[in-house]
Amino acid sequence: MKPPALKNVLYVDDDADIREIVQMSLSLDGDMAVHLSDGGERALVKMRDERPDLVMLDVMMPGMDGPSILARMRADDDLRHIPVIFMTAKANSSEVARFRGMSAIGVIAKPFDPMALGGQVKALWKSHHE
Amino acid sequence: MNDTRKQKMAAAKARMAELAARFIERSMGDLRKMRDDLSRLDAGDASVLAEIRHLAHRMAGTGATLGFEALGERAASTEALIDALPGDVPPDPQTIARLAADIGALESQLANDARRG
Numbered sequence: 001m002k003p004p005a006l007k008n009v010l011y012v013d014d015d016a017d018i019r020e021i022v023q024m025s026l027s028l029d030g031d032m033a034v035h036l037s038d039g040g041e042r043a044l045v046k047m048r049d050e051r052p053d054l055v056m057l058d059v060m061m062p063g064m065d066g067p068s069i070l071a072r073m074r075a076d077d078d079l080r081h082i083p084v085i086f087m088t089a090k091a092n093s094s095e096v097a098r099f100r101g102m103s104a105i106g107v108i109a110k111p112f113d114p115m116a117l118g119g120q121v122k123a124l125w126k127s128h129h130e
Numbered sequence: 131m132n133d134t135r136k137q138k139m140a141a142a143k144a145r146m147a148e149l150a151a152r153f154i155e156r157s158m159g160d161l162r163k164m165r166d167d168l169s170r171l172d173a174g175d176a177s178v179l180a181e182i183r184h185l186a187h188r189m190a191g192t193g194a195t196l197g198f199e200a201l202g203e204r205a206a207s208t209e210a211l212i213d214a215l216p217g218d219v220p221p222d223p224q225t226i227a228r229l230a231a232d233i234g235a236l237e238s239q240l241a242n243d244a245r246r247g
Binding site for chain 2: 017024027060115
């Protein structure tokens with residue numbers, strides 16, 4: 001089955017440079033709209049405003065980290081259905097298993113190749129819908 | 131590759147070069163902060179470890195993504211050193227000396243990266 005088009009993504013990270021790089025990377029392919037948030041409650045508000053097809057969360061952020069944001073999403077009737085990909089510098093097998101156990105559809109290791117990120121995200125999106 | 135993607139790739143590479151230059155500048159300031167924090171740590175203020183760790187974490191992630199792999203690896207090693215410390219005990223003099231050596235290595239690597247442009 002062909003996956004639905006991935007048109008609207010929210011990327012959450014406290015690092016402004018990484019946010020910009022991710023936005024550029026994902027915009028290289030097609031007409032994907034990439035929204036950004038620096039984290040915390042603002043990320044949850046942005047999800048309600050933008051209704052993204054997919055949320056990408058940095059794991060390690062001050063205040064509310066990525067897993068805590070995912071837990072809040074899964075407890076929220078409006079946000080629980082949104083697929084999540086984690087971005088982390090600690091993408092070892094036990095961490096990946098832990099994040100998958102939290103219902104993340106995938107994990108992308110940091111640092112990432114900015115020219116290849118879009119392909120990685122699309123591949124995870126596709127396998128999520130198979 | 132179509133022309134639109136080629137143009138986007140060229141624009142992205144140009145912007146990455148600008149971000150890399152900005153990263154070098156910011157990292158110089160971050161290393162100065164880490165040096166100041168180290169002095170406070172040496173004087174017994176263990177609360178600064180969180181800031182050193184945060185700065186090292188940012189340097190590791192952003193640096194490696196922008197192509198500063200060696201700097202990123204060194205910063206990740208500093209972050210790992212702090213992660214391995216027991217959180218409620220001030221670090222011993224050997225650990226502080228190791229942190230000082232790590233920061234010195236980061237300064238050298240950053241100076242090399244800045245010279246390379």
